[in-house]
Amino acid sequence: MNEPILKTENLTHVYSPGTPFELTALRNVNLEIRKGEILGIIGHTGSGKSTLIQHLNALIKPTSGRVLLDGQDINASKSSIRLVRSRVGLVFQYPEYQLFEETVYKDIAFGPKNMKLDAAEIDRRVRDAARFTGVEEELLDRAPFDLSGGQKRRVAIAGVIAMMPEVLVLDEPMAGLDPSGRTEIMENILTYHRETGAAIVIVTHSMEEAARHADRMVVLNHGEIAMEGAPAEIFTHGDELRRMGLDTPVMTDVADRLRALGVNIQGSVYTVEQMVSALMELEGGGRRA
């Protein structure tokens, strides 16, 4: 397995300590993000997902515990914080609401400019980022506010990708988009992953998306890591997931119900393809019990 690039050690975060609003959002979280992997973080609303990812580039400081980038504490100094912000890119929920510049080009250039790169390098990165996210050349001179919702979302993601992060963290990147918009955004992210080898962390509560693309998944529940492993392992615990208020992929549900009816479905099933092959095996091998 690849070596870890970003790690949290006993990460705990408490909001408003010492007031009636005190809330422990994370408790002893030990998370590992490995080089070049796609990690899915899932959990229901309020499970601590958003708090966790904001620790990954030092936007919030841990109450206790550490976050390590290549073994170095990211909260150690001002320069280490600046470094982690450019190496770990964070795309928030509904990132299109953070667009502010007059043109798409300038908005995408905001990140690289803050990294104090030279003009030629900024230009190269803006065009690369636009290409990764499918933002057409002619859109670059338009005002971001004239674009459609899906286009705005892609521009906003390009704004983070332009910093060329080695870890790209996205919080619900497909929320509120129509199915074709969702597929496109996912394709954009995967293109960036393939061409740069960056690690991708996708936070979602949609199991289907996590299952389809993630190499590894982490399930958060009440601020703690409840499960961790490959999608195939995770989805063998369908009942537990449902108890945590998470939906399971439709095919996992179908498989579970078939099993309850006495159909002998083998292994972990969470995509249509897996279901088909599991059923094919039934045809070839055994009889219905």
Added chain:
Amino acid sequence: MLKDVTLGQYFPGDTVVHSLDPRTKILMVILYIAALFTAKSWLGYALCLVFLASAVAVSKIRLSAMLKGLKPVVFVVILTSVLNLFYGAGEPIFQWWIFKISREGIKAAVLMGSRIIMLVMGTFMLTYTTSPIMLTYGLELLLGPLKKLKVPVHELAMMMSMALRLIPTLIEETDKIMSAQKARGAEFDTGNLIEKAKAMLPILVPLFLSSFRRADELATAMEARCYHGGENRTRLNVLKLAPRDFTTLTVGALLLAASIALARIGL
């Protein structure tokens, strides 16, 4: 970081102070402030302090929350005290160049400083123990008679409650946008004044846009539910003054009366 702003924050609880009618609490604050401003002597201040302290004790609001809220007025308190220190009449007990400090000056400085602190703390007692909704409802009822003078009391109260309701939302939104821009390497605390002002742009533009969008959506949602101003609107929970409200108001009136009496006889 922005979440630490305590301006107008409400601390839920179920003490007597919390359950008083908001009208009572607003009137009490007015009576208390009047008493505080008529007080001229140590004794008058002590009276107000005893009243404030017992209100704080009964409401179970932590002293730390009270002190934290004082932070923004520290400068005003110090400035007022220092100015009063040098402007006291009477025999100077310390003199240097044009500065002279008299016994009266010291007394005035201490009293004025405590007056501001007690004033702010008194109003905290109102906002800390009354939810914004109750507060505006109370104000609306108290200002009700002004409707006869064609003052749009209900509309003003509605605007106020919406503004109060949106403060935390806006703070949250600002926090979110700041985080998003920081994640793109923006820095808000470096550079000179002009650079700092420029650095606010990536926050202000999205914030304005979302405020307009939010206002639009809210207006639509209100219209969709047939909101058309205050006429014939009824309340789910109608406020009614209880015996304890009259008791409290009597205490308030006595406080003011005592304070005026003390000032009159020159104590």
